[in-house]
Amino acid sequence: MSGPVTKGTDLPVLLPAAHKLAATAAAERLTGPVPRPTLRLGLLLFAIFVFSIGLAHAQAVPDEAETPLDALWRWMPVLLEGFVFNIAISFIAMMMGTVVGTLLGLGQISLMPAVRGSSWFVTQFFRNAPWLVLLFLVMLLVPFEFRFGNTVIPFPGWIKATIGLALPVMANVSEIVRGAINSVPSGQWESSESLAFSRRQTIFSIILPQCYKRMIPPWMNLYAILTMATVLASIVGVDEMMTQTRRALAAEGGATQLLVPFYSFVLICFFVYCYPIARLTIRLERRFAVKL
Amino acid sequence: MAPDTAVTSWTPDQPIVKITDLHKSFGEFEVLSGIDMSVMKGDVVCIIGPSGSGKSTLLRCVNALVDIQKGSILVEGQEINTPGLDKLALRRKVGMVFQQYNLFPHKTALQNVMMAPVMVLKQDKAEVEDRARKLLAKVRLVGKEDAYPGELSGGQQQRVAIARSLAMGPDLMLFDEVTAALDPETVKEVLVTIRELAEDNMTCMLVTHEMGFAREVGDHVYFTDQGRIIEHGPPSDFFTSAKDPRTREFLSQIL
Numbered sequence: 001m002s003g004p005v006t007k008g009t010d011l012p013v014l015l016p017a018a019h020k021l022a023a024t025a026a027a028e029r030l031t032g033p034v035p036r037p038t039l040r041l042g043l044l045l046f047a048i049f050v051f052s053i054g055l056a057h058a059q060a061v062p063d064e065a066e067t068p069l070d071a072l073w074r075w076m077p078v079l080l081e082g083f084v085f086n087i088a089i090s091f092i093a094m095m096m097g098t099v100v101g102t103l104l105g106l107g108q109i110s111l112m113p114a115v116r117g118s119s120w121f122v123t124q125f126f127r128n129a130p131w132l133v134l135l136f137l138v139m140l141l142v143p144f145e146f147r148f149g150n151t152v153i154p155f156p157g158w159i160k161a162t163i164g165l166a167l168p169v170m171a172n173v174s175e176i177v178r179g180a181i182n183s184v185p186s187g188q189w190e191s192s193e194s195l196a197f198s199r200r201q202t203i204f205s206i207i208l209p210q211c212y213k214r215m216i217p218p219w220m221n222l223y224a225i226l227t228m229a230t231v232l233a234s235i236v237g238v239d240e241m242m243t244q245t246r247r248a249l250a251a252e253g254g255a256t257q258l259l260v261p262f263y264s265f266v267l268i269c270f271f272v273y274c275y276p277i278a279r280l281t282i283r284l285e286r287r288f289a290v291k292l
Numbered sequence: 293m294a295p296d297t298a299v300t301s302w303t304p305d306q307p308i309v310k311i312t313d314l315h316k317s318f319g320e321f322e323v324l325s326g327i328d329m330s331v332m333k334g335d336v337v338c339i340i341g342p343s344g345s346g347k348s349t350l351l352r353c354v355n356a357l358v359d360i361q362k363g364s365i366l367v368e369g370q371e372i373n374t375p376g377l378d379k380l381a382l383r384r385k386v387g388m389v390f391q392q393y394n395l396f397p398h399k400t401a402l403q404n405v406m407m408a409p410v411m412v413l414k415q416d417k418a419e420v421e422d423r424a425r426k427l428l429a430k431v432r433l434v435g436k437e438d439a440y441p442g443e444l445s446g447g448q449q450q451r452v453a454i455a456r457s458l459a460m461g462p463d464l465m466l467f468d469e470v471t472a473a474l475d476p477e478t479v480k481e482v483l484v485t486i487r488e489l490a491e492d493n494m495t496c497m498l499v500t501h502e503m504g505f506a507r508e509v510g511d512h513v514y515f516t517d518q519g520r521i522i523e524h525g526p527p528s529d530f531f532t533s534a535k536d537p538r539t540r541e542f543l544s545q546i547l
Contacts (some may be wrong), residue, residue: 191394191453194355195408195460196383205411209398 042271049268054258068261071216073264075248082226082244083269085158089240090227093162097226104170105177111199119174124226126171131164132232138164139236158240161233169226176218217285224274224281231266241266302369306497308333308464313471315362317366318348323349325519327363331512333463334493338506338527341516342542347499349517352495355386368463384413387457388466391448391473395441399430401452402437405459413432413460420459427455431485447478451485455480467498483509503546507531515539 056068107119126134142160146153184207192202234242245262252258307330314327331337339347352358353365356372356379365372367382380429395404405424405428409415428437428488431451441449450470457465471479487509490496500506506513507527514524515536523530523539535538 133441185392185393185394186391187394190357191390192390192398193357193379194383194386194388194466195378195456196412197408198380198412201411208395267369271369 008265027109039275042268044273045264045267045271049261049264052264056257056261062106068258071252071255071258072261072265074263077263078244078248079241079262080269082239082241083266085238085240086230087234087273088229089158089162089165090223093169093230094164094223094226096163096166098173100166101170101173102177104174105181106203108174108178109181109203123171123174123178126167127175129168131168131229132235134167135164135232135236138167157236158233158238161236161238163228164236165226165233169222172222172224176215176222178209180214181207183214184210201219213288217281217288220277220281220284224277227274227277228270239271295533296424302366304307304333306369307331307366308335308368309497309500310348310366311354311363312365313363314350314353314360314365315530316346316353323519324353327516327519327521329462329514329521331497335511336490336496336509337498337514338510338514339499339516340501340503340506340542341496341522342516344518345516347516348468349462351388351468351497351499353532354464354466355383355388357388357509380412384460385463386466387460387462387464389450389453389457389468389470393446393473394452395449395452395456397441400438400440401444403442404452405456408456408460409459424459427458428452430458430488431455432481445478446474447481450474450478452484454482454489464495464497466501467496469499469501472504473499486528489521494515501545501546503531515542517542 016073050114053067104119104123107115108123109117110116125209139157141161142155142163144155146155181203188206188210189202189255190205193219197206201246231242235241237243247267249258249262293399309329309331311327311329313326316324325347329348332399333508341347349358351477353360354367355371356377360373363373367386370382371377372382395401399407402421402424405427406420409420409423410417425437428434430519431454433448433451433455436444436448436452439448441452444452455472469488470486471482474482480500483505484501486496486498487505490509510527511529511531512524515522515530515534515538517538523536525535530539531543534543
């Protein structure tokens with residue numbers, strides 16, 4: 001059974017399906033098997049949004065002055081304020097996770113068994129823990145303020161949530177760094193060694209510069225996932241977009257015709273933000289796949 | 293087992309590399325089982341033999357890329373088989389060129405040559421650049437200074453790799469099947485470069501399958517099989533009157 005799928009069958013009834021399969025397979029060879037967010041998906045979301053508004057419109061009492069769209073318009077600044085908060089949390093968590101995760105990743109290839117072992121353990125522990133549980137743990141374990149003599153450093157909920165989200169990011173970055181370093185051919189290590197480079201020089205001047213390209217796409221992917229995970233912070237009471245949406249709905253007296261437009265709006269905001277990142281990731285992956 | 297670790301005792305009339313009863317194994321498998329060899333300064337030594345006979349491992353032992361289980365290797369009188377060996381100091385004296393070139397793909401040809409002298413030897417950048425350009429000219433790569441390895445042919449990459457090793461000013465060069473990955477036309481340009489090095493009196497240890505080169509340029513030829521040296525001698529004797537049947541069989545297959 002070699003060759004393209006179209007050659008795999010001579011039953012006429014199967015041919016259309018086989019052609020389709022071959023086309024899908026060809027497309028997946030280009031993009032990988034992961035379902036990629038497409039513009040079509042965004043349009044679909046938008047369509048749901050418009051449809052829900054229309055539906056809500058129709059359900060609304062005719063002589064009532066405000067339509068769901070008006071309500072959404074009125075609440076939009078509050079909701080967008082929450083969204084900015086989501087973005088801020090994602091940025092800070094990504095920064096913290098990347099810095100610590102890179103150190104952990106380098107620790108995983110350390111020549112000192114203690115450093116290597118503990119880096120491995122920390123990475124595996126946080127990589128295989130549910131994000132929400134980590135979030136709760138940090139919220140409950142970290143005090144709301146630190147006192148050093150007379151100075152008080154407050155630790156509001158959103159900072160704790162950011163730390164909670166940075167933990168899994170850190171573990172994932174650690175694995176990205178370790179994997180990228182391991183993917184550099186061993187000949188690079190050998191030739192650096194034989195040119196009398198120290199291990200530190202080898203890692204920072206020869207190995208890591210070859211890793212950046214390999215690390216950027218999975219790192220951006222991780223960022224998109226993190227951004228979408230920031231709504232978890234609403235469960236622990238941070239004033240981000242989901243929390244604001246719930247509050248707005250409550251203020252509107254829990255009007256059911258507002259539910260779908262409001263949550264659709266949240267979805268669209270995240271889509272608009274994450275979709276370009278996903279596209280860029282795919283483009284970078286393709287470009288880097290061609291030549292090292 | 294380690295006879296003399298003092299560096300100062302070495303003089304150029306003694307062997308630059310002296311290997312005594314060298315044993316090396318990877319796990320259970322013994323790759324080298326008792327190698328004795330000595331190389332004088334300015335010699336070109338060719339090591340030939342069937343694949344898996346431990347030739348490449350032997351070279352890697354000389355610049356301590358792999359560690360040794362038993363025996364002694366003296367490089368300029370410095371014992372390599374000691375726990376406190378200053379590997380970096382050893383590798384400044386011993387250059388190595390690989391079958392797969394192993395150039396740094398993110399650096400240009402010129403940067404590849406300059407990197408180690410600037411970063412390892414802390415030499416002046418302008419002076420190193422000057423020398424690097426001369427070395428690239430010497431391996432006939434004028435005009436390719438700013439090319440990245442991916443833009444160069446195999447033979448060109450290999451010559452950059454040779455220039456890169458030479459930039460460290462080594463006393464001894466190790467060549468590990470440097471033409472094995474090249475196509476026949478480009479083999480020659482690399483061999484010419486190595487021959488010129490030999491004519492400049494550089495000490496070279498080559499693992500090679502190029503019998504013609506070994507015969508013309510080599511001062512001494514070693515034949516290894518299953519981790520031992522079966523036979524050795526100057527190429528004039530070695531290629532015409534090999535005594536051991538294994539050497540004869542190998543030569544008959546390859547020549």
